[in-house]
Amino acid sequence: MTPGPTQVPESSLLLLARQVSHHRTPEFRRTLAEVIDGLKYVFQTQNDVLILTSSGTGAMEAAVANLVPRGGKAIVLESGKFSERWSELCEAFGVQVVRHQVPWGQPFEARDVASLLRQHADAVAVFTTLQETSTGVGHDIEAIGRVVGPSGALLVVDGISGVGAMPCRTDDWQIDVLVVGGQKALMAPPGLAFLAVSPAAWRQIESIQRPVYYFDLLAYRQAIHKSDTPFTPAIPLIAALAENLRLIREEGLENVWARAELLSRATRAGVEALGLSVFPARPACGMTAVCAPEGIPCDALLKRLDSRFGVKLAGGQGPVKGKIFRIAHLGIIDELDVLSTLAAIELVLVEMGRDVTLGAGVGAASRVMAEAAATGPSV
């Protein structure tokens, strides 16, 4: 139940066990073309989609190093560990960073972004995050897109853990570069990262000198137009991803989003019924970050959940280490996974001496689910 790497569907695991075939074959080119099609559907884009063999951070680096020349200016919206990574990347590549920081757990306001863009009309790009995995905030990228779009700056969004779990309409929301990871809502083993690149972003990439080779996006574009990759790709991971994208298409993207939204709503109701509070002011759908109960060491709680029930949750990082824990709703996680996680939390809290009504969290979450089943389409 950690926010990635997520569980891989059984049908994809079986594909991973197949003998590795060569990548310069018609069979692999067909798989690659199918994966690109599926990713365009999940990203809701007609832009070029590229596949890198790297972690999500590799694709973030590719975005920075290809878009902003050394000495160029970028606005980074910081609200947690992963959005801070954009600033670290910019600094590593000699980009001048304008940092806009909001406290961990808080969302960005589009009007603040608009005012930053007026102050820094020379900014090449705005770097931001869909779902900040370190805090569980879901940022309002649609609203941010509406202010960045007309400004002439490029909008770059880290959707590594959010895309596939919550709405992200790349083209409608005017996202110029979307970065996504394979091992979150797309349910592949780690090792793949993706970028969707708009025509405006390509114009910028073509016009500047870029310190890139392995992450040279022009090489990836040239190759993918021939259903190829510039370097040997992670062949079995791509085969597994093809299967996962088939599963997502079968369920329907809007249904996948609705499922994660329901699970996150039910989880929030459940933990609140146990007297715990949700950490982020604007919760994302792919995960729920919960404030650790006062008087109980967070580490001990997570350790006991694991040793007693095999339930693995993630703790906090950086300034919220020991202060929050995080429950994922990514990929194949379903209603009963959420309910059994809440049941485990209840039992462990009681066993650790906390005054909790057993069944209160599960009941509250179940009521949300029952209501959804009664009113909405089945999930």
Place this chain on the structure above:
Amino acid sequence: MTPGPTQVPESSLLLLARQVSHHRTPEFRRTLAEVIDGLKYVFQTQNDVLILTSSGTGAMEAAVANLVPRGGKAIVLESGKFSERWSELCEAFGVQVVRHQVPWGQPFEARDVASLLRQHADAVAVFTTLQETSTGVGHDIEAIGRVVGPSGALLVVDGISGVGAMPCRTDDWQIDVLVVGGQKALMAPPGLAFLAVSPAAWRQIESIQRPVYYFDLLAYRQAIHKSDTPFTPAIPLIAALAENLRLIREEGLENVWARAELLSRATRAGVEALGLSVFPARPACGMTAVCAPEGIPCDALLKRLDSRFGVKLAGGQGPVKGKIFRIAHLGIIDELDVLSTLAAIELVLVEMGRDVTLGAGVGAASRVMAEAAATGPSV
């Protein structure tokens, strides 16, 4: 039978089908520590070994970007497509390149390297290649190490396709940075690359400004000392690699080298008995590059081998496209794989109108194998 991606052993394929576990767990840390141990054995080194999630090119980039500062000078020994990649990488990162070119198919001479080092005493590093996959040349890295070692320049070796198939004694040969890929002789699916970094190389890395983030080797070193990785690693590929390294240790590294050496010797005898000639002047052990028979289009030959027998060989690249084909001896390939490949070549040559004695190639290769079995340890 292509020089990578190679076949993955069955016991490793089954590990790939296991559910993905989290990487920040004691179990994964144990696997990672075991893999590092195994890689040190295969690389014959006590230096730090680092694991990247990327293709081999990513690790080549890491070597260049971490070792040579912008404006610094490097000597690149070029003899084919992959050694030329060193120069392309240097140029992408603003490194001043001194190119030493030998014709495709020819080896480097250590005395030429010595004279280059005298002319360019300010060169930070010499970039070279163990097995040039595009030509099948095996370079004499031991001799090159003897001249680079005392010069003060760092020796960087692309062992992506060679290491594990032919002797490479990293420490004895004074290799400062060795780059290796997972999907060649190490028999893992593509997606992993490795570096072995000497203390002298670390001193250089620590002393310069480096335009790196995803490939920041200091971050990888800090993490691996705690059996961790700076970014989410390709967990199942590492589990499969652990199994492959156990298999290599079981067979014994010297035996693995001897097997590839025997297979390459037998293959050379086989193709020569068919009237074909071996392309490289100093053949490597991990593969054999063969000159295409005159009068028969190489592409048609390879296509027919595939369609008639399912035998996949690699053609030539760049200036030797259509002029050579390449047979691998990497990983789990054994004597009967080589003999059946030769049998397929014989049949296809006859079917394409060539005057070839059926059985001549297989016989010649078999005689090499029989002799080895009679005189040496069984392989």
